[in-house]
Amino acid sequence: MAGLATAFGSGAMTNPMEDVVQHARAMLIIGSNTTEQHPVFGTKIRQAVLKRGVKLVVADPRRIDITEYATLHLRHKPGTDIPLINGLMNIILANGWQDDEFIANRTEGFDELKAVIEEYPPEKVAEITGVPVEKLRQAAEILALNKPMAVMWAMGITQHIVGVRNVMDLANLQMLLGNLGVSGGGVNPLRGQNNVQGACDMGALPDVYPGYQKVNTETAIQKFEAAWGAKMSEHFGMTVTEMIPEIESGKIKALYILGEDPVMSDPNSSHIRHCLEICDFILLQEIFPSETSRYADVLLPGVSFAEKTGTFTNTERRIQMVRQAIPPLGEARQDWRIISELAQRILAFGSRQVNANAPFAQWNYRDTAQIMDEIAALTPSYAGVSHARLEAGEQLHWPVKDANHPGTPILHVGQFTRGKGKFTPIEHIPPQEMPDDDYPMLLNTGRVLYHWHGGEMTRRATGLMQVYGQALVEINPDDAERLGLNGNKRVRVSSRRGSIEAEAWVTERVPPGMVFANFHFPEASANELTIAALDPVSKIPEYKICAVRVEAIRG
Amino acid sequence: MPLINSPQDLRRVREETLQKRLLQNQASRIQIIVSMDTPAIAAGARETMQAILEFIEEEKLNHILVKKTGNLGFDSWKPIVQVVINSQSPVTYRKVSPTVARRIMEEHVVGGKVVQEHAIHF
Amino acid sequence: MKDQSTKDLPIAAIVEAAIEKHGTNYDAFIPILLEVNKAVGYIPLHALKEIRLRVRAPEDGIFVNEGRLYSLSSFYHMLSTKPRGRHVVIFCESAPCHVVGGRQVWQALKENLGLKAGETSEDGKWSLVTTSCLGTCGVGPVVVVDDEIYGNVTPEQVPEILARYE
Amino acid sequence: MKITRSMVLVSSDPLSLQRGSLEIYRRFQEKLESYQLAEEVALSTITDVGNTEASPVVVIYPEAVIYGPVQPENVDRLVSEHLYKGHIVEEMLVPKRHLPSRMAWLQSRKGSLPAQQRILLARVGKIDPENIEDYILHDGYQALAKALSKMTPQQVIEEISKSGLQGRGGAGFPTGRKWSFVASAPGNKRYVICNADESEPGTFKDRVLLESDPHAILEAMIIAGYAIHAQEGYIYIRGEYELSQKRFLKAIEQAHEYGFLGKNILGSNFDFEVHLHSGAGAYVCGEETALIESIEGKRGEPRSRPPYPTTHGLWGQPTLVNNVETLANVPPILLHGAEWYRRFGTPSSPGTKVFTILGNVNATGVIEAPMGITLREVINIYAQGMKNGAAFKLAQTGGSSGSLIPASLQDTPLDFDSPRKAGVSLGSGALLICDDNTCVVDLVKVLLRFFRFESCGKCTPCRIGTQRCYETIRAITEGGGQLSDLDGLLRLAEQMERLSNCGLGQTAAVPIRDMLKHFRTEVEAHIRLGICPTGICRMVPEDETAELIENQMV
Amino acid sequence: MISLKINGIPVEAPEGTTVLRAAEQAGIEIPTLCDHRDLTPYGGCRLCVVDVKGWRFPMASCTLPVAPDMEVTTESPALVESRRTILELILSNYYDAGYEDSLGETQLMRWAKRYGVDPAKVMLKKPRFAVNSDPNPFIWVDMNKCILCTRCIRACAEIQGRFVWSLVERGFDTRVVAGADTDMLDARCESCGACVAYCPTGALNNKMSLSLGLPDKVVTTTCTYCGVGCQLDLNVKDGHVVRVTSNPNAPVNGMHLCVKGRYGYDFIHHAERLTKPLVRQYLLEGTPRPKGRGEWVEVDWDTALDIAARKLAGTRDAYGADSVGVLASAKCLNEENYLMNKFARQVIGTNNIDHCARL
Secondary structure (H helix, E strand, O other): OHHHHHHHOOOOOOOOHHHHHHHOOEEEEEOOOHHHHOHHHHHHHHHHHHHHOOEEEEEOOOOOHHHHHOOEEEOOOOOOHHHHHHHHHHHHHHOOOOOHHHHHHHEEOHHHHHHHHOOOOHHHHHHHHOOOHHHHHHHHHHHHHOOOEEEEEOHHHHOOOOHHHHHHHHHHHHHHOOOOOOOOOOEEEOOOEOOHHHHHHOOOOOOEEOOOEEOOOHHHHHHHHHHHOOOOOOOOOOOHHHHOHHHHHOOOOEEEEEOOOHHHHOOOHHHHHHHHHHOOEEEEEEOOOOOHHHHOOEEEEOOOHHHOOEEEEOOOOEEEEEOOOOOOOOOOOOHHHHHHHHHHHHHHOOOOOOOOOOOOOOOOOOOHHHHHHHHHHHOHHHOOOOHHHHHOOOOEEOOOOOOOOOOOOOOOOOOEOOEOEEOOOOOOOOOOOOOOOOOOEEEEEEOOOOOOOOOOOHHHOHHHHHHOOOOEEEEOHHHHHHOOOOOOOEEEEEOOOOEEEEEEEEOOOOOOOEEEEEOOOHHHOHHHOOOOOEOOOOOOEOOOOEEEEEEEOOO | OOOOOOHHHHHHHHHHHHHHHHHHHHHOOEEEEEEOOHHHHHOOHHHHHHHHHHHHHHHOOOOEEEEEEOOOOOHHHOOOEEEEEOOOOOEEEOOOOHHHHHHHHHHHHHOOOOOHHHEOOO | OHHHHOOOOOHHHHHHHHHHHHOOOHHHHHHHHHHHHHHHOOOOHHHHHHHHHHHOEHHHOEOOOHHHHHHHHHHOOOOOOOOOOOEEEEEEOOHHHHHHHHHHHHHHHHHHHOOOOOOEOOOOOEEEEEEOOOOOHHHOOOEEEOOEEEOOOOOOHHHHHHHOOO | OOOOOEEEEEEOOHHHHHOOHHHHHHHHHHHHHHOOOOOOEEEEEEOOOOOOOOOOOEEEEOOOEEEOOOOHHHHHHHHHHHHHHOOOOHHHEOOHHHOOHHHHHHHOOOOOOOOOOOOOOOOOOOOOOOOHHHHHHOOOOHHHHHHHHHOOHHHHHHHHHHHOOEOOOOOOOEHHHHHHHHHHOOOOOOEEEEEEOOOOOOOOHHHHHHHHOHHHHHHHHHHHHHHHOOOEEEEEEOOOOHHHHHHHHHHHHHHHHHOOOEOOHHHOOOOEEEEEEEOOOOHHHHOHHHHHHHHOOOOOOOOOOOOOOOOOOHHHOOEEEEEHHHHHOHHHHHHHOHHHHHOOEOOOOEOEEEEEEEEOEOOOEEEEEEOOEEHHHHHHHHOOOEHHHOOEEEEEEOHHHOOEEEHHHOOOEEOOOHHHHOOOOOOOOEEEEEEOOOOHHHHHHHHHHHHHHHOOOOOHHHHHHHHHHHHHHHHHHOOOOOHHHHHHHHHHHHHHHHHOOOHHHHHHHHHHHHHHHHOHHHHHHHHHOOOOOOOOOOOOOOOHHHHOOOOOOO | OEEEEEOOEEEEEOOOOEHHHHHHHOOOOOOOOOOOOOOOOOOOOOOOEEEEOOOOOOEEOOOOEOOOOOEEEOOOHHHHHHHHHHHHHHHOOOOOOOOOOOOOOOHHHHHHHHOOOOHHHHOOOOOOOOOOOOOOOOEEEOHHHOOOOOHHHHHHHHHHOOOOEEEEOOHHHOEEEEOOOEOOOOOOOOOOOHHHHHOOOOOEEEHHHOOOOOOOEEEEEEOOOEOOOOEEEEEEEOOEEEEEEEOOOOOOOOOOOOHHHHHOOHHHHOOOOOOOOEEEHHHHHOOOOOHHHOOEEEOOHHHHHHHHHHHHHHHHHHHOHHHEEEEOOOOOOHHHHHHHHHHHHHHHOOOOEEOHHHO
């Protein structure tokens, strides 16, 4: 969430979901297939439209389900989010719909923004994005004149080489309209997995300690060295999208992987396989054998969510209890126990200097409540969080500043974390790999309602497999006809990196020239095709766009 | 612009219509009114009307004005036809089948003699 | 039967014309269905889809799906969800017609057509259905064939009335 | 059919009876025989003449003269002079001053029919319904012009209130009060809805008005719109009434052309539009909230009340729903004034009522008579007696949901109060008159089949209750009834009346209750003796599919 | 606030509250089948009728708004009689094929018991519909138990926004069908199971849980799938999750869940679950790593942890802390992610820690 951090000083969904559905008068959903990826929130948005007549603008190249509820569907070309957003801002400025008071009091950098925005007149934007001028004007009017307006997005915005810039531009839009720090507004990135937010909050990132304390700052280093009793590294670590390729260069020799399946979830699977193959040592902690487990050396059985107690932090920064319902299966152990035991053993080898008297040097945890107390002690935004409060039924959105603080459902009320909100002018950069003569179609990737991520869990759920049992590649009827599919449903999709075979779903959900594939099924995972082009800041790969060739398989 | 834009307009239109009707009545000494509502049609009023028009056509009785109206009398009497001659009180006929209609045309309208067995006495 | 020929009927055009006349607001749903029923003889499923596609307008807060339209079609008895014969014979079976000889006329209809209530003949010529009062009780018993209404019907007249239709 | 040339009515209210009217009646029978007039002259009785000094009275048609007080010995002279020679016996006439309003209508002779009091039907049968000029010529749009130019909306409502007009849809709610509720209810928009979903079997008064005088209803809707500050009106005409729809649409078109609809009507700053909405074959849509649901493009399921449409109606806004006949009263009231209007009918039920007469009688159709007329009068004066001289057994009033009135109650005045007191209801004004060849169980079976068929299915007591009642009654007609069924039936009927969401389920119980109240012996005969006294019920199980009306659609 | 009296008890309720809800807030339970606090009032079943002073007939309390000085009586011999009639009528059109379900006592059976109506006596003798009439894998459809309360229809429309269910026909022939009388999935069902959650009779049931019996434990937890953070109840029997049910108090989602949350739980007990630590044969033998890493061997925890610890520590010591990469998990607990962060930074000494937030 680097984009939001630049603009506001902290990056997370600013408004709770319920606040958005209850109070927004207009919504912009861009790059989020909300009803399939965040189904319960998706249905709440539907109800906001049905019951309150909220004006909904959906910007998405695909005719996803939520477009049925949209007042307006902007079917812009993939990779043209920035010109689209700039174009909307251009129209807003031309009509004087911006919130001058908000801009004056709470932001900086407006003039620079304005200069760039002027470069994006509607006609030019229509040309780049493929959205007619008339629709751009309608969208701008709906979004500007129905306040508060909330923006929601997900991976459709971030999984581009310009992901961070996309996000910053959406932040620009919302500052321009004064929709920040208010109920029913905000910038709202929908976090994909159940505890992405929590994993980030907990410092499972190469550049920050828990609570986004930068690893290269003196205060943070001192704080954690004191707490953990060990010398801290002072430079940023590698992201997952860097670590695995760096195996090839020899920089990375060993991996400790907890419950992840990079072969399925990372771009350019065949290259990932190659890297893992040559890695010296891989420790994998999992609940199922996976595509990645083929490359592991030690496989430790962890447990599912039903077998442990602790907390998840959802997309709206709400910290909630997970409670153990059944004992761990077989000899499987709760993951926190495994990590602790492993840590204790490694520390016992003694080659690393650890001051055992430091307050949090030890790994002998009784339970996860005790771990949470440690988190609270070291993480300002979780300072007031405890299992006891949660068990008492308190609803806590971080930041929770102390044991009596009620939490912060809406961010940036009255003031941004960094003081003034910062406008950053954003210029359009085309995607890394665009269709050409050899690979004439564009591949978009994502998930479907019935499956989850690499499919490790959902492919093992009988009913889900009955409804959606194999990978489907969405393809427009025009293309299907051009390819001579003629009822023959099998297609081969190839990119410069690999190829998959799958069943075609001929549908108008995708525009001509685009195919859409998911990465839930190992035998036809979209990530065999995707490109490992990364956003320079966030290191997020450009999953949403690469060039492919589609052929009918004669059978 | 609508035809009537004030209560005065309404009065005027009414007067004009009245004059028009008086002229019409002078032109058409004989008027035949056929009840044309759903039960009348169900009982065969369309055929009756047809028979009357055919008779007029055949006999070239151009001075006769045939009009339709809504519910005229009991349903059990339908089809119902009224004959008005010289603006005198109408004679109402019940159960006017096409055959009866022709008889009424011949005997009453042309012949001036009321067809008693179909005339309503009330 | 009518369903066999619906493929040739311009359902989309029929729906379009109905929308032209009645608009796309919620209050147009039933009138549109009535028009389709009148033009096609019943409401084929693909007509429901055509209506949904043309009527649905989130920008005006109008949401509709086939299920709702089907539900309406089955609730209102002037609409039929099943194909009908070329000629539909409708008999009023309400009390006013019943007490003035409706029973006997109903028997005569069933015997002459060889059909029971709600049935369509195998050659697709006739459908026999009942209705509640048509408001023409003054000339009961009443039988309607297609758009023609017959009053004061006696059992003896039934064959003669039916013979008028090809 | 026998057409009588004259009709004699002898008063038979308690006072007249006390003064020997029975003897007068007997003498008439005798004399008509001896003058050989029995074939040409109908003889009947009339009740509640409301005049003590003149009773007993004798009314003779077609001259519509009233004699009184009449002594038995006068009868010979009346027969020989009036009925035989055709001279009115002037000196025996009731003096004008002794003629109260209750009697006055007997003398009036408007239209082509005897002694109707035509206010609503004044133009019916006189004008071409598709010709707006005809309407204008017959006082059309005068009331609207008066309202718009001389009255405030408030004054219009006051006038309607003063007239004592009550809703003619069946419930009899004071119209003026309803109008003022809607006018004062908070809302962004207000609507006028004319309920023309006339689906009660045997009721077709609205159809007659719509087919024969559509502009009158349209004018009334516009006036109502003005009174309650509405800009839009809907008329919901049942789908089966094609001709009504056609004529009303034409009326709307003409009214636009002439400037009675649209912007700045008659130069005022009042705008009004009317939409015609067709029903599609559902009796229950006659219920006002079901009708509103239907306009909104939903299944015609009645809403729960309160709240009422007066505050939460069409699209959730305050809505005035009036029946066609109710609205038809509005222009004459405004044109002639509330005082004039109250001269008709009874003090508690002013005005006239349009009745539809059906069944085993000589004349069937529509009539308009003052409120308070009795069933006996209707049968004998208007319906011209029972067909084929059969005996009157019962009448069903107000369509399927009305009461079964046995012969013993035929002198109950038909107004809003009296039938209620006698435990019967006036309903929509349909009078289905049945002779003694009618089996009451068979009739009630037909009615229950109707309800089962027309229930919307929303609430349990109606949806399942009508089916269970139908099954039980059907079993009785097929020889499978048990005496204990009758108690169960009555209990279920009572609960249906208590618990149903709308009038349909509530009134479905009425025929059952009336049947068991007035005709229990006949019902029990089916069960105890295994026979149908009239021979109508076959007393054997009938072919299920032939009788059941599953999935029937027009 | 509007003041009224229910069973003589003064009650205050905001304008627009129904009598049933006002009573509920005052701790007075009024029987109902079609009403649910999450759904628009319907007024169909009529079980909730109450007497209101000034009204001749009982009123359905689920649709009746509170009014000032209203006096309501919720139970009386006449009302009991009425409720019994309603239940008898409902059950006279109900059929129980006798299969075991895992719902426990349905609301319908609860009221039947309370008002002394014996379903066995009044119910139909044979089914009117197929007992399992829809082929979808999640939702058991047995319309013989449908009482037309329309909660499923309203749940689908007002919560899921999918409009799968609707009523067709009318009167006694009224039925609930999916779409234009088709299969649920054809009617664009998203299998969220909201209709099941709100069904008061078991006409809609959880297919996967049928005949698994009643749970001996119910645990409220947070869903493991997307970032919305729905809470749900795991129903546990003999150490197995047999069903997921809605928890009405879930702060984010209330009674609502999606298909994965409600029906995607059977991976928990899937046969492929890893239940023993595994290490490659070569690690036990101390031989070089073969191509393809060789065979897996089941070992005890000590062995596995020991090998893992030695290898990681060895790598760190041989190639420096930054030669080790740590991948935490967005599927795991905050506490576990914290430990992974601490592990990388304290135990290994590297900032090479990440997880799949980007993916």
